[in-house]
Amino acid sequence: MFARPNSHHSQIAYVTNDLAAAMARLTADYGTPGFFEMSNIQPGEDPAGKPVLKIALALVGGVEVELIEPIGDTAPLFSDVLPGGDGLAIRFHHIAARIDGPLSNWDAHVASLDLTTHPVVFEGTIGDMLRYIYTDERATLGHYVEHVWMSPDLLAQMRGIVPAYPPLESPS
Template sequence: MFARPNSQHCQVAYVTNDLQAAMAALKEAYDTPGFFELTNIQPGEDPTGRPVLKIALAVVGGVEIELIEPVGDTAPLFSDFLPGGDELAIRFHHVATRIDGPLTHWDAHVASLDLARHPVVFEGGLGDMLRYIYTDERATLGHYVEHVWMSPDLLAQMRVVVPSYPPVKD
């Protein structure tokens, strides 16, 4: 699963019921730098039938930390990890492996997976800039694994906007 050409562990992700409070908690408890915030739904885009997620990203020690707040009941893959109630919840959800290089590396990576043993439970993309799938590894590992590919241009843009600690020196 993890030992694939052009693939490297890049992220640890948590789901939360309150993105703002979770960012504050990580800043307080772990000196996490500021976060880059985004949503998976673009302004004016119809979210019908799609999960709506608020996301915050920071890079700490070379590993991206992702916080995800599922909005409403649109994203059970993410919200099912959260307990009920009003108290702040932050729960581990998945690790991610990034596939580097051209889009053909992504295609080869996905083709190398035994999808009967590692079923895809969520997938998406953005033109020729982004591809991702989540495989269900809960029976073995207790969590999901995200496999993600970004075009070199998108990866460079993300490295500029996502805060890093310690700061990346040019």
């Protein structure tokens, strides 16, 4: 699953019950250079039947750090690992492997997975810009694995808005 053509470890993700407090904690305690914040639900979009997530991203040493706050009871895949109570909780959730290159590389990657052994528990697309699946690896690894493909344009856009340390060099 990890050793696949055009695939590399790109992200480590945590879930939290308080996105603002978690960003402050990672900035103060671990030197994270700031975050880009977004929601998976776009303005005007009907969230019915979808998990509602607040997301914060930072790029540290070439690996993206993602914080996810599930909203309400819409996203048990993300909220189930959080303890109850009022205190700040930050819990490891998944790693991500990004598939680079054309969309056909994504199709080949997914076709190479044994989805009986590595069942898909969450998936989505945004047009021809983004594809992702989460496989459930909790029985063997203790966490989920996100497999994600972004179009070169979307990847460039994200690299332009997600804070990075060390800062990314601009192409000459």
